[in-house]
Amino acid sequence: MKVFLDALEKTQKEINALPETLAPFGLQCVRDNMKHGKFKPNATLTKNTKNAGAKPLFDTGETYASLTYTVDDDGYRVGTNKPHASLINDGGEIKAKKSQQLAIPINKQVKKRTEVYGVRKTINWLENKGWKIFYRPHSIMGRAPLGAKAFGKKVQTKSNKNSKQKQTGVFYVLYIRTPSVKVPKREFMYLSEEQQKEQAQMAQELLGRVLK
Incomplete structure (x- = not known):
């Protein structure tokens, strides 16, 4: 036993x-x-x-x-x-909480800084460097001052002899705006x-x- x-x-x-x-x-x-x-x-x-x-x-x-x-x-x-x-x-679905739309970084460069400082502080940082920010229905864009380093996705434009791009700076897409994202x-x-x-x-x- x-x-x-x-x-x-x-x-x-x-x-x-x-x-x-x-x-x-x-x-x-x-x-x-x-x-x-x-x-x-x-x-x-x-x-x-x-x-x-x-x-x-x-x-x-x-x-x-x-x-x-x-x-x-x-x-x-x-x-x-x-x-x-x-x-x-x-x-599921991610929806904007504090604003009407989500701001999704356009590339890794923008995402990296946004993860540290957030969208608002990133935009303020650019403005302090002389960038002009434009809020579009589906994007947030920035016009870099002359000589500024690239940040975001450069907007490709057709070359034009009469273009004032060289005098006004280059446009970059910074964020895509959307009310929600489905995961x-x-x-x-x-x-x-x-x-x-x-x-x-x-x-x-x-x-x-x-x-x-």
């Missing part, structure tokens, strides 16, 4: 330890889903503003790196502390049927070694 009870206790310990043992596998599954999922391609504007523009869900890699797991008596959970994770996983669903926070089967097999093998 003692042998049986010892074996039963050992088996129970192994069962209780399963969540901690299997959690790294579940985490890697979610990471693989995020990295290799067949998602809808990024829009052109998104590609222009991201470091890994051609790859959905990736920019700085911070969200991917933030994925982790927690373990409790009921099992394990994979998640992240990034607030936007649910939006990029489930999809497509790109689900990665799950275990596929195949991944679940592999996990179940791992659990059976672990318990099988204990019961031998």
Whole structure:
């Protein structure tokens, strides 16, 4: 009887330890889903503003790196502390809160400064440097003073001998304006049927070694 009870206790310990043992596998599954999922391609504007523009869900890699797991008596959970994770996983719509329209940076250069200082301070910074800012229905543009460094996307114009561009400076698109942006669903926070089967097999093998 003692042998049986010892074996039963050992088996129970192994069962209780399963969540901690299997959690790294579940985490890697979610990471693989995020990295290799067949998602809808990024829009052109998104590609222009991201470091890994051609790859959905990736920019700085911070969200991917933030994925982790927690373990409790009921099992394990994979998640992240990034607030936007649910939006990029489930999809949704981003709407302007403090103004009528969102201001989306036109490229990585504008985005980088905007992430640090915000739209208003970025525009003030340009104005202090002599830029003239123009608010259009679907964009925010700036006319750079003579000799200013490029910032934003240069507006291409046809050469004209009578053009006063050389005297007035160059126009740049700074932001695209829109009331909202729809984020497509790109689900990665799950275990596929195949991944679940592999996990179940791992659990059976672990318990099988204990019961031998």
